[in-house]
Amino acid sequence: MAFYSRVSGSVGMITLQNPPVNALSAAVRQGIVDTMHRALSEPEVKSVVICGQNGKFCGGADIREFGAKMTGPPLVPMVHLIEAASKPVVAAIEGIALGGGLELALSCHYRIAHSKARLGFPEVALGLLPGAGGTQRLPRLIGVPASLDLITTGRQVTAAEARQLGIVDEVTDLNAVDAAVKFAQSVADKSLDARRISTYPCPRPPDLDTIFERAMQQVRRSARGAIAPGTCVQAVHAAVTLPYAKGMERERELFSVLFNSGQARALQYYFFAQRAVSRWSTASGARWDTSKPRPVHKAAVIGLGTMGRGITVSLAQAGFSVVAVETQEKQLLEAKQAVSGMLERGAKRRGVPLAHDKIKYSCSVQAVADVDLVIEAVFEDMALKKTIFQQLSAICKPGALLCTNTSGLDIDELASQTQSPELVVGMHFFAPAHVMQLLEVVYGPRSCPEAVATAMQMGKKMGKVSVAVGNCRGFVGNRMLKLYLEQAFFLLEEGATPEQVDQVLEEFGFPMGVFKVSDLSGLDIGWKVRKADGLVLPAFTGTSARIRGGSRYSPLGDLLCEQGRFGQKTGKGWYQYDKPGGRVAKPDPWLFGFLEDYRAQHGLVARRIDHQEVLERCLYPLINEGFQILQDGIAAGPEDIDVIYVLGYGWPRHRGGPMFYASQVGLDKVVERLEHYQQIHPDVPGLQPCRLLRKLAAISNPAIHKWREVIQKPRSQL
Numbered sequence: 046m047a048f049y050s051r052v053s054g055s056v057g058m059i060t061l062q063n064p065p066v067n068a069l070s071a072a073v074r075q076g077i078v079d080t081m082h083r084a085l086s087e088p089e090v091k092s093v094v095i096c097g098q099n100g101k102f103c104g105g106a107d108i109r110e111f112g113a114k115m116t117g118p119p120l121v122p123m124v125h126l127i128e129a130a131s132k133p134v135v136a137a138i139e140g141i142a143l144g145g146g147l148e149l150a151l152s153c154h155y156r157i158a159h160s161k162a163r164l165g166f167p168e169v170a171l172g173l174l175p176g177a178g179g180t181q182r183l184p185r186l187i188g189v190p191a192s193l194d195l196i197t198t199g200r201q202v203t204a205a206e207a208r209q210l211g212i213v214d215e216v217t218d219l220n221a222v223d224a225a226v227k228f229a230q231s232v233a234d235k236s237l238d239a240r241r242i243s244t245y246p247c248p249r250p251p252d253l254d255t256i257f258e259r260a261m262q263q264v265r266r267s268a269r270g271a272i273a274p275g276t277c278v279q280a281v282h283a284a285v286t287l288p289y290a291k292g293m294e295r296e297r298e299l300f301s302v303l304f305n306s307g308q309a310r311a312l313q314y315y316f317f318a319q320r321a322v323s324r325w326s327t328a329s330g331a332r333w334d335t336s337k338p339r340p341v342h343k344a345a346v347i348g349l350g351t352m353g354r355g356i357t358v359s360l361a362q363a364g365f366s367v368v369a370v371e372t373q374e375k376q377l378l379e380a381k382q383a384v385s386g387m388l389e390r391g392a393k394r395r396g397v398p399l400a401h402d403k404i405k406y407s408c409s410v411q412a413v414a415d416v417d418l419v420i421e422a423v424f425e426d427m428a429l430k431k432t433i434f435q436q437l438s439a440i441c442k443p444g445a446l447l448c449t450n451t452s453g454l455d456i457d458e459l460a461s462q463t464q465s466p467e468l469v470v471g472m473h474f475f476a477p478a479h480v481m482q483l484l485e486v487v488y489g490p491r492s493c494p495e496a497v498a499t500a501m502q503m504g505k506k507m508g509k510v511s512v513a514v515g516n517c518r519g520f521v522g523n524r525m526l527k528l529y530l531e532q533a534f535f536l537l538e539e540g541a542t543p544e545q546v547d548q549v550l551e552e553f554g555f556p557m558g559v560f561k562v563s564d565l566s567g568l569d570i571g572w573k574v575r576k577a578d579g580l581v582l583p584a585f586t587g588t589s590a591r592i593r594g595g596s597r598y599s600p601l602g603d604l605l606c607e608q609g610r611f612g613q614k615t616g617k618g619w620y621q622y623d624k625p626g627g628r629v630a631k632p633d634p635w636l637f638g639f640l641e642d643y644r645a646q647h648g649l650v651a652r653r654i655d656h657q658e659v660l661e662r663c664l665y666p667l668i669n670e671g672f673q674i675l676q677d678g679i680a681a682g683p684e685d686i687d688v689i690y691v692l693g694y695g696w697p698r699h700r701g702g703p704m705f706y707a708s709q710v711g712l713d714k715v716v717e718r719l720e721h722y723q724q725i726h727p728d729v730p731g732l733q734p735c736r737l738l739r740k741l742a743a744i745s746n747p748a749i750h751k752w753r754e755v756i757q758k759p760r761s762q763l
């Protein structure tokens with residue numbers, strides 16, 4: 046709602062009240078309309094201030110209401126009522142003015158912002174455009190190029206930048222509401238003729254066509270199939286080419302296309318999913334709201350390879366004191382230089398102070414004796430990690446948390462090397478660790494709730510989205526990835542090329558197809574794991590070369606590694622590159638010959654594989670494994686899996702994540718296609734739909750937010 050009060054006799058004050066961010070719910074819109082009428086009708090009131098309760102002006106339309114039938118007054122007539130008011134209306138912007146909140150502010154005649162406020166149009170991230178006149182007013186106020194930047198990227202600006210751009214009239218370090226009241230009194234009898242933004246002509250730069258062409262090219266490059274950014278460009282174009290009223294009609298048409306699109310639904314689901322993962326729970330019933338994190342002031346990182354360096358940078362930038370340990374002096378020196386460079390670049394980019402002095406380097410593991418938490422980040426080698434955990438258990442002070450940055454090894458096995466297994470958790474960072482936003486926090490059967498809570502909170506402090514997952518081979522992300530990779534290899538055996546598979550996946554919205562990613566990360570990484578698992582056998586011909594443990598296996602990746610083709614680093618992998626370390630993937634005729642020979646050797650006949658099959662074969666087994674993970678209690682809900690895939694594996698955000706995508710395709714359809722492929726490939730267990738997937742499909746495809754009700758039933762009933 047919005048409540049009305051009178052300040053200093055002559056100022057009508059409208060306060061938005063809808064915690065936590067004063068979003069424009071039906072009740073708030075109704076409240077604004079009612080109180081505006083009241084302020085305009087009271088003769089003693091000479092001017093009006095609009096503000097938000099609890100230091101937050103307004104977070105925009107209430108996203109929680111998007112799925113339901115629209116009630117209450119619509120936003121557009123509401124902002125027109127404010128702009129048309131005969132008394133000056135001043136927006137007092139504290140905290141945030143986002144989306145519809147900024148549109149509300151732009152309909153006011155003046156805007157006063159607190160210096161710590163942030164303003165912006167984040168609608169594009171929800172698959173929308175500013176639909177209450179934002180695309181028509183902003184360009185009239187600050188010009189086309191700056192509007193295109195803000196509206197197509199969703200970038201939020203500080204009050205200082207907003208002042209520089211001309212969005213706000215004044216910035217104050219003091220109380221913004223008091224400043225707005227004073228301001229409102231000072232303009233009470235001023236003419237409003239020049240204050241209604243909708244009446245401004247839209248500036249028309251001479252190179253208008255070039256500006257719009259460039260903007261379109263830019264969004265096409267970065268949007269990877271998302272429709273909202275390009276639609277935002279079209280709406281801003283209408284501001285320049287059409288009179289205001291017609292521009293508003295165009296904005297409404299374009300908004301409606303987006304609002305009713307599957308992409309908007311996916312992005313709005315994802316918005317809440319990313320927030321839902323912080324309300325974690327474990328299979329044994331520990332929960333976010335009953336588990337207290339332990340204080341962490343000083344942390345240590347053991348092993349300063351690529352991952353260890355990134356983790357060190359993340360910790361230091363988050364303000365933790367860090368002990369960075371690398372036992373070889375030469376490597377320690379190299380790491381120190383690399384970390385310093387990363388910190389300098391980070392400080393420059395983000396305009397924050399350098400964090401060098403937060404880090405102490407040491408060659409000795411003994412240096413971690415007084416830290417509150419250790420993150421081990423050595424090679425993915427169980428024997429080595431076990432030795433380190435034994436050492437840590439003996440060296441660290443009682444109560445210190447021992448974490449491992451493994452990407453898939455057994456947390457419980459490591460915990461059993463220590464005297465306090467309840468204090469062991471996995472912290473699976475993604476490379477580059479100082480850039481990637483995702484952290485899988487892996488709890489073992491013995492991890493205590495406080496240890497999980499502490500790791501989750503550490504991730505948050507490092508600016509990551511932390512997702513709590515149970516202990517199993519590969520955890521959530523890599524466990525599902527295995528199925529995706531496996532199918533990609535099988536498709537090559539059956540006649541596809543790396544380019545074809547990658548093209549289908551990139552058209553779906555992944556930034557890179559599976560084979561390009563494999564070349565980038567290095568084929569040797571998976572090879573080492575497969576060797577350790579006893580899957581890499583000496584070359585011999587016949588079908589048994591393609592069977593392991595009774596199931597189909599493709600040795601293609603192993604064979605490429607045997608040729609020294611490790612990907613970009615060696616200049617050759619699934620593609621060829623102009624030099625070792627080259628980045629531009631080119632199809633490699635050698636590989637085509639190699640695949641032909643391989644198929645001939647194994648009696649495989651290449652066939653034409655269409656787009657649909659590539660997509661379904663790569664995605665549905667991965668999705669099926671996601672359901673198996675839910676069934677096993679490794680992830681608490683579909684949101685956890687979706688956030689992991691969007692933030693860690695490049696799953697296109699506008700498709701919501703693999704589980705949301707499955708819900709949109711239809712679970713019955715996913716089951717049917719898996720069964721179809723399983724009939725053709727009975728030796729591939731990953732194509733067998735799991736019980737939970739079948740069960741959900743059988744109860745007529747319930748909405749994704751209802752899945753938990755089924756998942757939470759005892760597993761025996763699934």
Ligand SMILES: CCCCCC/C=C/CC(=O)SCCNC(=O)CCNC(=O)[C@H](O)C(C)(C)COP(=O)(O)OP(=O)(O)OC[C@H]1O[C@@H](n2cnc3c(N)ncnc32)[C@H](O)[C@@H]1OP(=O)(O)O
Nearest residue numbers: 065066068104105106107108109115143144145167176320
């Ligand atoms: C039906 C017809 C509709 C017509 C619509 C006309 C079009 C209007 C366009 C819009 O205005 S779309 C909305 C634009 N606004 C946004 O996108 C803002 C989204 N929110 C944020 O960016 C952040 O939440 C924040 C406001 C910057 C705050 O960030 P912070 O990190 O401090 O907290 P969070 O954990 O993110 O959020 C706290 C809490 O608030 C909920 N929430 C945030 N914004 C909204 C919102 N606009 N509507 C409803 N709820 C919102 C969020 O979900 C969190 O809730 P939780 O329960 O605590 O998880």
